[in-house]
Amino acid sequence: MTSDGTGTLEVPEKGSFRGLSDLPLVARQVGFEQLSFWLNPIGALMTIAFSVVFLILLGATAGTTTVSSYGHIKLIDYYVAGFCGYGVMAACFTILAIQLVNRREMGLLKRLRLSPLPTWMAMSAVLINAMIVAALGVILLLVIGRLGYSVHGPVHWLPFIVTLVVAMLCYSALGVGMSTLVPNADAAGPMISLTFFILVAISGLWFPIAPGSGLATFANFFPIRHLIDALVGSFAGEPGTPVWPWHDLGVMAIWGVGGAIVGLRRWTWSPKRG
Numbered sequence: 001m002t003s004d005g006t007g008t009l010e011v012p013e014k015g016s017f018r019g020l021s022d023l024p025l026v027a028r029q030v031g032f033e034q035l036s037f038w039l040n041p042i043g044a045l046m047t048i049a050f051s052v053v054f055l056i057l058l059g060a061t062a063g064t065t066t067v068s069s070y071g072h073i074k075l076i077d078y079y080v081a082g083f084c085g086y087g088v089m090a091a092c093f094t095i096l097a098i099q100l101v102n103r104r105e106m107g108l109l110k111r112l113r114l115s116p117l118p119t120w121m122a123m124s125a126v127l128i129n130a131m132i133v134a135a136l137g138v139i140l141l142l143v144i145g146r147l148g149y150s151v152h153g154p155v156h157w158l159p160f161i162v163t164l165v166v167a168m169l170c171y172s173a174l175g176v177g178m179s180t181l182v183p184n185a186d187a188a189g190p191m192i193s194l195t196f197f198i199l200v201a202i203s204g205l206w207f208p209i210a211p212g213s214g215l216a217t218f219a220n221f222f223p224i225r226h227l228i229d230a231l232v233g234s235f236a237g238e239p240g241t242p243v244w245p246w247h248d249l250g251v252m253a254i255w256g257v258g259g260a261i262v263g264l265r266r267w268t269w270s271p272k273r274g
Contacts, residue, residue: 030129034132037133046094046095052141055079056144059076059079071237080145082204084137084138086200087137088138088164089227091130092130094192097175097188098192101182102185109270130175138164152235159243159245170252171256172256173260176263178195202218202222203224230249
């Protein structure tokens with residue numbers, strides 16, 4: 001994309017890629033996606049407000065309770081780290097998948113495919129927007145934890161940030177894959193939200209799960225459990241434990257690749273309704 005000297009933006013040819021010169025157009029498209037998101041109060045409520053409300057409610061009852069399975073960290077530290085994972089999954093999986101289904105069934109994806117804007121730019125903007133929303137939610141939770149409950153935050157910041165980035169990519173890929181499995185817009189909310197809440201419930205978001213238990217063994221098959229473990233581990237910083245949660249990152253990466261494969265194989269720009 002280049003400027004023609006009059007302040008207008010030149011749209012590159014369909015499917016073309018010009019490297020850094022395309023970034024201003026991608027940034028503008030991300031700005032449109034951000035505007036669309038914040039004008040949708042239900043999406044904002046589901047993504048950010050829910051995690052904040054749940055953190056405040058659970059934090060009010062946490063007291064000085066500690067979690068022995070993570071080096072005796074405070075329960076409120078566990079909740080702050082866990083709800084950071086909740087925020088990532090809500091933005092990059094739930095809202096993204098529902099959004100893609102709705103746009104597909106309304107014919108917006110088909111129109112996008114036919115528009116002059118390269119489809120890779122439009123889809124990149126959608127994914128970047130979800131990651132921005134997730135990052136804003138995490139920052140808000142960390143601030144509330146610090147100011148409201150004196151939570152010190154991660155002991156190891158770099159593993160914490162890398163874990164969040166891997167999780168955003170993983171759940172964005174899973175969100176795209178999940179959207180291709182939903183038959184219509186009416187089914188999007190129930191199917192995706194039910195999957196979301198079941199996964200966060202069995203993965204120990206609301207209460208710590210004892211390692212080695214049957215529920216922990218079952219939850220270890222799913223990426224949200226590994227995300228919570230990795231984030232809580234970065235808060236605990238227990239001496240003698242590895243700083244980098246390579247196993248957790250690997251499991252999330254595998255799930256992300258699986259979601260991307262499903263999305264690529266089943267993706268359609270046209271509505272699926274009869």
